[in-house]
Amino acid sequence: MVKSRHKTILQIRIVRLGPQLAAKKVRSKHRLLKVEVWEGDKIHEVMAVVNHATVAIAAYEAAVRERQGRVVTLRHGARVLRSTEPAKPPVPPTVGHLRTLGVTGVRLWCVSCGRSGVLSFEAIRAGDDEPFPTAGKRSICAVCHSRNVQRMPEWP
Known part of the structure; x- marks a missing residue:
C-alpha cells in the first residue's frame, strides 16, 4: 500500500525542469499528459507530467492562473488537448x-x-x-x- 501510494505521488508530482528532463522523470507504460509553458515557438517550462487526466486538467488550470499572458498547453503525446493560444483563422487558398x-x-x-x-x-x-x-x-x-x-x- 505504501509503495503504491508513493508511486502515485511520484507520478503526479509537479516538475519544473527542462522539457527533456521532465519527460524522463516520470516513467510509465502509458502516454503521459504534459502541461507546458511556451515562449514563442519553443517550450520554456514543463509545469507537470502526469498519468491521470483529472490531475492534468487541474495542473493546466493552475498553470494558466500562475502564468497569465503566456501560452500554456495541455498535451497528450503530440495532440494538444487544451491551449491558451488564440485560434488562428484558416487562410483560404488563392x-x-x-x-x-x-x-x-x-x-x-x-x-x-x-x-x-x-x-x-x-x-x-x-x-x-x-x-x-x-x-x-x-x-x-x-x-x-x-x-x-x-x-x-x-x-x-
Missing part, C-alpha cells in the same frame, strides 16, 4: 495556388433556381493573388437574376 493544382475555373450554382455552370478564372476577372471564395466580380444568375450564387473550384 486563385494562383488553385491554378498550380490544376483547377481551370469556377463551378457556379444558383441557390434560388438550381442552375449551374462553369466559368474560367479569366471570365470572372480573378487575379492570382486573390483569395478564392471572394475572387473576381460577383456572379449573378442569368436565368433568375439572383445574387445567391455558390462557388466551387472546377477540378480536372
Whole structure:
C-alpha cells in the first residue's frame, strides 16, 4: 500500500525542469499528459507530467492562473488537448495556388433556381493573388437574376 501510494505521488508530482528532463522523470507504460509553458515557438517550462487526466486538467488550470499572458498547453503525446493560444483563422487558398493544382475555373450554382455552370478564372476577372471564395466580380444568375450564387473550384 505504501509503495503504491508513493508511486502515485511520484507520478503526479509537479516538475519544473527542462522539457527533456521532465519527460524522463516520470516513467510509465502509458502516454503521459504534459502541461507546458511556451515562449514563442519553443517550450520554456514543463509545469507537470502526469498519468491521470483529472490531475492534468487541474495542473493546466493552475498553470494558466500562475502564468497569465503566456501560452500554456495541455498535451497528450503530440495532440494538444487544451491551449491558451488564440485560434488562428484558416487562410483560404488563392486563385494562383488553385491554378498550380490544376483547377481551370469556377463551378457556379444558383441557390434560388438550381442552375449551374462553369466559368474560367479569366471570365470572372480573378487575379492570382486573390483569395478564392471572394475572387473576381460577383456572379449573378442569368436565368433568375439572383445574387445567391455558390462557388466551387472546377477540378480536372
